[in-house]
Amino acid sequence: MSTTARPTTPPEPMSPEVVSREGNSMVLSMGPQHPSTHGVLQIMLEIEGETVVKAEPEIGYLHTGIEKSAENLFWTQAQTVIERMDYLAPESNALCYALAAERLLGIEGKIPERAQTIRVLFSELTRLASHCVWLGTHGIDLGAISAFFYCFDLRENLLDLQEAAGGARMHPNYVRIGGVNGDLPQGFLDRFDALLEKFPGRMRDLRGLLQANPIFQDRTIDVGTLTPEEAVRWNVTGPALRASGIAYDVRRAFPYCGFETYEFDVPTRTEGDAYARFLVRLDEMEESYKILKQVRKRLDTPGAVMIDDPKIAAPPKETIALSMEALIHHFKIVSEGFRIPPGDAYASVESPRGELGYYIVSDGGNRPYRIRTRPPSLYNLQVLKHIAPGNLIADLVVMIGSLDPVFGEVDR
Amino acid sequence: MEVGPGHFLLAKLDDVARWAQSSSVWPLTMGLACCAIEMMTVTAPEYDIARLGSEVFRSSPRQADLMIVSGRVAQKMAPVVKRLHDQMADPKWVISMGACASSGGVFDNYAIVQGVDTIIPVDVYVPGCPPTPDGLLYAVNLIQQQIREGGRGGVLARG
Numbered sequence: 001m002s003t004t005a006r007p008t009t010p011p012e013p014m015s016p017e018v019v020s021r022e023g024n025s026m027v028l029s030m031g032p033q034h035p036s037t038h039g040v041l042q043i044m045l046e047i048e049g050e051t052v053v054k055a056e057p058e059i060g061y062l063h064t065g066i067e068k069s070a071e072n073l074f075w076t077q078a079q080t081v082i083e084r085m086d087y088l089a090p091e092s093n094a095l096c097y098a099l100a101a102e103r104l105l106g107i108e109g110k111i112p113e114r115a116q117t118i119r120v121l122f123s124e125l126t127r128l129a130s131h132c133v134w135l136g137t138h139g140i141d142l143g144a145i146s147a148f149f150y151c152f153d154l155r156e157n158l159l160d161l162q163e164a165a166g167g168a169r170m171h172p173n174y175v176r177i178g179g180v181n182g183d184l185p186q187g188f189l190d191r192f193d194a195l196l197e198k199f200p201g202r203m204r205d206l207r208g209l210l211q212a213n214p215i216f217q218d219r220t221i222d223v224g225t226l227t228p229e230e231a232v233r234w235n236v237t238g239p240a241l242r243a244s245g246i247a248y249d250v251r252r253a254f255p256y257c258g259f260e261t262y263e264f265d266v267p268t269r270t271e272g273d274a275y276a277r278f279l280v281r282l283d284e285m286e287e288s289y290k291i292l293k294q295v296r297k298r299l300d301t302p303g304a305v306m307i308d309d310p311k312i313a314a315p316p317k318e319t320i321a322l323s324m325e326a327l328i329h330h331f332k333i334v335s336e337g338f339r340i341p342p343g344d345a346y347a348s349v350e351s352p353r354g355e356l357g358y359y360i361v362s363d364g365g366n367r368p369y370r371i372r373t374r375p376p377s378l379y380n381l382q383v384l385k386h387i388a389p390g391n392l393i394a395d396l397v398v399m400i401g402s403l404d405p406v407f408g409e410v411d412r
Numbered sequence: 413m414e415v416g417p418g419h420f421l422l423a424k425l426d427d428v429a430r431w432a433q434s435s436s437v438w439p440l441t442m443g444l445a446c447c448a449i450e451m452m453t454v455t456a457p458e459y460d461i462a463r464l465g466s467e468v469f470r471s472s473p474r475q476a477d478l479m480i481v482s483g484r485v486a487q488k489m490a491p492v493v494k495r496l497h498d499q500m501a502d503p504k505w506v507i508s509m510g511a512c513a514s515s516g517g518v519f520d521n522y523a524i525v526q527g528v529d530t531i532i533p534v535d536v537y538v539p540g541c542p543p544t545p546d547g548l549l550y551a552v553n554l555i556q557q558q559i560r561e562g563g564r565g566g567v568l569a570r571g
Contacts, residue, residue: 032492035441035471039448040489061489062445065523081518087446133449152456170446170542408445411486 025053028393032061036141036397039407043384045393052396055388057381062411070371074337075101076177078368082358083171085373086409088133091126091162092351094175095119097371099256100347100358101177104340107307114303115179116257121295122162122175123257123349124288129158130352131285138278138401139210142219147209154202157195164188178313179306189299196296199289207282220275224387224399227272234386235379238354239284240403242268243276250350262291274402281404312338337366353377353404375409433477434559437505437552440476441469442496445483447510447542459545464552473499478555479532480548484512485525497532505558507551508534511541 031042040061046054066085070078082097083090102108136151159169164185166172174181210216226236231244241248249266251259267283269276306313310329319326332338342364348357354376361370380403388396415421443451454461461467470476473496485493497506508528511517514537516526528534535558536551543551 032489033440033442033473033496035469039443039445040492061486061492062484063486063488063523064445064484064519065521066519068523069519069521084446084518087449133452137452149457152453153458156453156456156458168541169544170449 050392052388062407066412067371086406088130088406089126089352090171091122096349096356097358098177100345100360103345112304115305117298118180119257124291127288127352129155134404141397141401183305223274223395225273234383237376239280240380243280244272245270250355262294264291274398277402339366377405377409381405430560434556435465437466437478438468438470438476439478439480441471447482450542451482454545454548478505480507481513481528482509485528490525494531505535505555508537
């Protein structure tokens with residue numbers, strides 16, 4: 001039964017009078033339904049001919065109230081809605097939230113080794129899947145449609161792995177507070193091996209399609225240039241920051257899930273333009289591949305994948321018939337979840353878009369008291385206002401694509 | 413049947429029109445949330461919606477026959493969706509893709525329209541969060557069937 005009142009007459013659309021209208025310029029509303037805004041972004045443009053004088057991003061067309069919804073769910077249930085925030089990298093969201101909750105529970109050091117490895121596996125798989133969508137759509141924006149087909153074909157293999165482990169293609173809800181939900185299924189490693197074998201060739205194809213393509217280079221080089229100082233001032237993180245020459249990666253700076261034990265580089269460029277961001281993301285995909293190969297070696301070691309604490313993780317189902325205590329724990333966790341001691345904690349991870357952070361507050365109950373997200377897309381997107389003026393509208397499309405915002409995360 | 417020179421076929425104009433219409437249902441490029449990614453995936457090689465004649469995603473509502481409401485509709489987006497639907501030329505069809513668009517899904521809160529059918533008429537509902545691309549393909553199939561049979565409204569696509 002829905003508790004929310006159904007709107008009978010929707011409110012009037014916003015009037016496009018956000019930016020000034022002076023001299024020879026005109027006001028153009030780009031979005032919220034636009035093929036190149038990567039979602040429901042509206043940009044109020046003041047243009048002179050084809051040149052952008054002023055760009056005012058208007059966000060909130062996908063405001064979902066996720067943070068509020070999470071307050072009404074158990075700690076574990078909240079992950080369901082949290083995964084739907086950055087829908088291109090659901091596992092990054094789930095992981096970051098789980099890390100924050102674990103910090104508050106004080107069980108950070110007790111997560112089994114294999115669970116950490118699987119978390120790294122999925123955080124990198126989701127990064128690859130996300131970059132596949134970014135690369136495909138970025139190519140389409142610039143008129144290069146072939147890359148899209150190659151990217152989505154590769155993404156299909158990545159989603160198959162997510163589906164095998166978590167049961168759903170896009171929101172597997174596999175990373176849980178205390179570990180991951182069950183061990184990897186049978187046959188998973190074979191498919192993973194097949195992916196690892198396919199990946200380098202596919203990367204070569206993608207690079208061949210776009211990297212040296214003169215049209216692609218013409219459209220992206222020296223477009224939307226961001227200096228390192230500006231990038232820092234605007235709180236830009238992720239590939240956009242690294243393309244401006246600052247090698248900040250949360251996996252390096254504040255390692256989690258044992259990222260300090262993996263060998264990988266943090267690719268950077270100094271140009272700071274859309275082409276540099278493109279190259280950084282491609283290099284990042286290669287680095288993810290390097291990490292995945294190391295993960296593959298570690299996955300041969302069996303072990304527990306969930307913390308051994310019946311107050312947080314339900315005991316294995318098969319023990320219920322044998323042990324009264326297991327039955328009670330199971331019932332408690334399913335019916336009322338677990339409690340987290342009062343306090344607050346912040347955890348951050350390197351999502352495909354940058355530093356994703358969760359600040360959570362508990363009042364000692366079985367539901368979050370407050371969840372606050374630091375969505376990288378929001379901070380990356382606000383820089384658009386700064387880099388757009390003086391460029392052509394066509395270049396604006398390139399800038400949006402190269403910043404790779406996801407609106408589930410921007411608007412939450 | 414052998415068709416050669418001098419042969420001809422007889423059919424009702426209505427049937428021919430329906431057949432043509434059902435074989436070229438052009439969707440509107442309107443991505444809202446998670447489901448939009450799966451909507452893009454149906455155009456990718458693995459699923460290839462071109463087999464159904466619906467690969468031509470049109471950015472202008474004037475050129476589109478089918479609106480795929482792909483994801484949660486926020487209160488702020490609702491008037492935009494309504495206006496886009498109004499701008500589409502008749503005859504037009506609507507697929508409500510996913511739990512959020514169909515009923516609000518897991519987001520039973522202040523921000524989300526509890527079912528897009530409260531603002532526009534829906535022909536086919538696709539369950540799932542998000543539905544698989546196969547689910548969406550099947551929904552397009554049902555739309556085609558509806559067009560050929562002339563029926564309207566309220567079909568649930570069960571995969």
